[in-house]
Amino acid sequence: DAGVIQSPRHEVTEMGQEVTLRCKPISGHDYLFWYRQTMMRGLELLIYFNNNVPIDDSGMPEDRFSAKMPNASFSTLKIQPSEPRDSAVYFCASSWGLAGKETQYFGPGTRLLVL
Amino acid sequence: AQSVAQPEDQVNVAEGNPLTVKCTYSVSGNPYLFWYVQYPNRGLQFLLKYITGDNLVKGSYGFEAEFNKSQTSFHLKKPSALVSDSALYFCAVRDSLSYNTDKLIFGTGTRLQVFP
Numbered sequence: 001d002a003g004v005i006q007s008p009r010h011e012v013t014e015m016g017q018e019v020t021l022r023c024k025p026i027s028g029h030d031y032l033f034w035y036r037q038t039m040m041r042g043l044e045l046l047i048y049f050n051n052n053v054p055i056d057d058s059g060m061p062e063d064r065f066s067a068k069m070p071n072a073s074f075s076t077l078k079i080q081p082s083e084p085r086d087s088a089v090y091f092c093a094s095s096w097g098l099a100g101k102e103t104q105y106f107g108p109g110t111r112l113l114v115l
Numbered sequence: 116a117q118s119v120a121q122p123e124d125q126v127n128v129a130e131g132n133p134l135t136v137k138c139t140y141s142v143s144g145n146p147y148l149f150w151y152v153q154y155p156n157r158g159l160q161f162l163l164k165y166i167t168g169d170n171l172v173k174g175s176y177g178f179e180a181e182f183n184k185s186q187t188s189f190h191l192k193k194p195s196a197l198v199s200d201s202a203l204y205f206c207a208v209r210d211s212l213s214y215n216t217d218k219l220i221f222g223t224g225t226r227l228q229v230f231p
Contacts, residue, residue, distance in 0.1 A: 004158070031217065043159075043205065043221045056218060091158055101147055101166055101209075104219070106158030 004107035006092050012113045018080040021110045024073055025094030033104060034067055034077050035091040043091075049075065082114045117142045117210040121222035128196045129230050136191040136204050136225045138180075144212030148189040149219065150180055153203040162204075165189060176200070196229045203227075 163174025
C-alpha cells in the first residue's frame with residue numbers, strides 16, 4: 001500500500017484565496033483525521049470521520065474551515081478565505097477499527113503558506 | 116478530562132548512551148498510550164502503544180516504553196542512542212472511558228538530539 005497520500009505537498013497562496021487540501025486514506029481504513037501543526041500550538045486535531053461521517057469537528061478553528069469525505073477513499077479540507085494565521089503543516093491520518101486503540105497512519109503533510 | 120504532558124522540550128544525549136523521553140498523563144479510566152516519532156519534513160510514524168497487558172512495551176527501532184500506573188507515566192527509552200534517532204517525539208493518550216470520542220490527545224513533543 002502507498003500509505004496515506006496528501007496533495008499538494010506545498011501550497012503558497014495569498015490572503016483571501018480559497019485553499020483545498022486533499023487526502024487519500026489507506027484502503028480499508030474507516031477513520032480519517034485532519035490535524036494542523038504549528039510551532040506555537042503544536043499538533044491539533046481539526047476534525048475526524050468514521051465511515052465517511054464527520055464525528056467530531058470541535059477542533060475546526062472557525063467557519064472558514066470545512067471538511068468533507070464524499071467516499072471512503074477521498075477527503076478534502078477547505079479554507080475559504082485563507083488568512084496568514086492559517087499557515088501551518090496540515091496532516092491527514094487514517095486508521096482501522098476503534099481509533100483510540102488502533103494505530104493512526106499519517107500522510108506526509110501539506111505545508112501551507114498564506115501571504 | 117484526558118491530558119498528556121511532555122515536560123522536556125528537548126533532550127540531548129551522546130550516541131551510545133541510553134535515552135529517556137518522558138511522558139505523563141491524566142485520565143479518568145484506563146489509558147491507551149502511544150508514542151509517535153516525526154522526522155524532519157515527514158508525517159508522524161507510530162513507534163509503540165500500550166493498551167493492556169505487560170507494562171513494558173517494545174516497539175520499532177529498538178525503542179521501548181514502560182507503563183507505570185502509580186506514577187501515571189509512559190516514558191520512552193532506548194538502551195543505546197543512535198544519531199539517526201534525532202527527531203521529534205510525541206506521546207499521545209486516550210481515556211478508555213471516553214465513549215463519545217475516538218480522538219487521541221497528543222503532547223507538545225520532545226525534540227531528541229543525539230550527538231556523535
